[in-house]
Amino acid sequence: MSSHRRGLRIALGLAAVATAAVLPGTAQAQSTGTPTTVRTPAVAFDHGDGPASGKAFLETVLRVAEVKQDAEPGLQTVTITYNDDRAPSYQDAIDASTEIWNGAVENVRLEETGGEGDFSYREGEGDGSYATRDLVFLDNNQIQGEGFDATRVVAHETGHILGLDDNYEGPCSELMSGGGAGTECTNARPNEDERARVDEIWADR
Numbered sequence: 001m002s003s004h005r006r007g008l009r010i011a012l013g014l015a016a017v018a019t020a021a022v023l024p025g026t027a028q029a030q031s032t033g034t035p036t037t038v039r040t041p042a043v044a045f046d047h048g049d050g051p052a053s054g055k056a057f058l059e060t061v062l063r064v065a066e067v068k069q070d071a072e073p074g075l076q077t078v079t080i081t082y083n084d085d086r087a088p089s090y091q092d093a094i095d096a097s098t099e100i101w102n103g104a105v106e107n108v109r110l111e112e113t114g115g116e117g118d119f120s121y122r123e124g125e126g127d128g129s130y131a132t133r134d135l136v137f138l139d140n141n142q143i144q145g146e147g148f149d150a151t152r153v154v155a156h157e158t159g160h161i162l163g164l165d166d167n168y169e170g171p172c173s174e175l176m177s178g179g180g181a182g183t184e185c186t187n188a189r190p191n192e193d194e195r196a197r198v199d200e201i202w203a204d205r
Contacts, residue, residue: 058201060133061163064118065108065202078108078202080161081117089123090138093150097158100151100188104195108162108202119161121154128179129153131160148179149186156188163201164194 068078084094098110119134126139136157143150156178160166168180175190190198 057133057160058163058165061161061201064133065163069204075204077106079111080108080119081111081113082119082121083113083115083117084121085114087121087123087138089140090121090143090150090154093154094121096151097155097188100155101158101162101190101198104190105162105198105202107199107204110158129157131157136161142179147183149183149188151188152186154188155190159190159194159198162198164190164197 065078069075084091087094098112102109119136121136121138123138123140125141126137127141129139129142130137136154138150138153138157142148143153152175156175159176164176166178167174167176168178170177170180172181172185172187173191174181175187175194177185181187
């Protein structure tokens with residue numbers, strides 16, 4: 001991957017985002033006054049996510065895809081980099097999720113970096129795992145305490161980074177059904193429709 005491409009940050013496509021919004025019980029609302037650093041709505045593993053916030057998140061992902069593609073016209077596969085140094089308990093789950101997604105879709109690829117990536121994984125104590133435009137937060141209370149499968153949680157939240165929305169009413173076979181499928185569900189693989197949707201989002205435009 002070229003240094004120019006590695007240097008592309010998700011924030012490049014976010015200059016128009018001017019307000020912060022998060023869901024209750026996931027993270028505290030923040031406002032930095034700098035549009036390029038404002039967080040987009042959080043999308044949690046086990047908290048409802050309204051149509052407005054889901055739409056905003058998707059629009060952010062679409063802008064990211066466009067910025068990446070515009071930087072290298074004709075690019076067939078977009079590379080999204082991540083850093084997982086702040087999620088030491090979930091290294092195996094993150095590696096498994098990356099392998100799953102890279103084997104499931106063609107138009108976008110996840111790649112670990114030792115430096116600052118397009119997004120990062122972080123673990124901690126919270127009220128549910130969630131994703132923002134540049135962070136996947138993995139909740140120890142939810143995974144280690146409640147018993148949700150770590151790889152499924154990571155793959156689900158990474159699905160948000162790639163543009164998928166929640167569907168808590170879906171079956172276990174649907175990755176984005178998330179916590180709605182219960183702790184007994186360990187499926188960490190996107191189904192055919194989810195794979196097609198991600199490839200559609202990241203297709204060369």
